[in-house]
Amino acid sequence: MNPVSKAKIGCLPPDLSVSGWVQGEATNFEKLAGRVVLVEMFQVNCPGCFLYSLPQAIDLHQRYADQGLAVLAVATAFEDFDKNTLQNLVSLTETGQLIGETLRVLTEQGQTRNGRWRYRLPFPVAMDRLVKMEKPVTDQAVEQFIQQKLPDIAAHSSDYRQQIRRRVLNYLQSLEFRAETFERFDLQGTPSHVLVDKQGILLACRFGAFPELESLVRQLIADPVPA
Template identity: 45%
Template sequence: MPATVGETAPNLRISEWVQGLPTNIDQEKDHVVLVEVFQVNCPGCFIYAMPEAIKLYNEYQDDGFRVLGLATAFEDFDKNTLENLRMLAETGEVVGDTLQSLGGMGHLDGNKLTFKIPFPLAMDSLDSTGGEMDHDKMMAMIYPQIPDFDSRPEQFKQEIIERVRDYARSKLYSAGTFEEYSLRGTPSSILVDRKGILRDVSFGQNPGLESSIKKLVAE
């Protein structure tokens, strides 16, 4: 079953922790947890999402607030790798589009980030897909985006299913957490309260994220 806001948040599907002590959502009870989901080859993740996560971490870490960084991959599988995540954690070095974009903006020191990520970092689990996706997984992707899918015209439904099938065929791997939380891209944020209940899942910039965190840490 896909993750659902208002219900217990599923554990992250981790292949390896590359920074910090291994942990997971069920081990973080009594903490408010923000999972910052990113790709190594994602400029926007490092232009605004990661700096915001670091700011929130520094602001609220003494209030029972935790940030976990989760690198995933749904494209560019040659760059969004465990090896490049390890390099990022150990040296701050970035690659691909991130290197090109941030370097062009003057946001790098050579080929390295100008900031250190202070919280634990892990790699999402990646399983080979063989380029196919079964019906249940397709529906798990479609329903969060089109809640009234079943009531739509048959031609529309078939077109959407074909698009998802074509997308699946273009993928070499399926990322466990990315799929279970029905994420739409990166950066994405997953917010869990002190009782382990999923409170929010968002994609891109989230102007209300800090106010949600302030409310949860005060509960």
């Protein structure tokens, strides 16, 4: 596993680990000190990311970038490794081309034109660093995964714990890669939202809907930076 410490709410976050920036200048939290930072984690083959979270991020960027908000997007991959690729991310940023389930669902909802997204991402975009999974999966890797995701498993029956271990083993054996930024922030899926205040403190790592995101961004922008 990556030796870099995991993200903790209320602490300085670990650096984003990316294989490259496909749009905008390379950056990280330290370079953005004094600004509120929103990182949108998405997958190219994730319809919900394109229906909800990315349009929300674009809207926040358009309305608050001049007031101190920095929005970044990091494309990750924890499944569908044949679709959630650097090549497809580059096609998205350069031409708006969609693929897979994202293309199918957005086309059904009338949100594409010739297979292309009706939005363009106006902020820096990077690809998460994908590391080839080691085979075979060790017992230590299974136990570490369980402790990270199910810290209260000891309270359950022995049969239940064995069932969970088998499921985790099968899941880890099915993975081709692990995504470093996705792991560092202990994310549960996509879309996910990482929010850092002006002092560089991690305030939120939220999976799925985040209805209070705008009000929190506005509050953080208004907060003065301590001298």
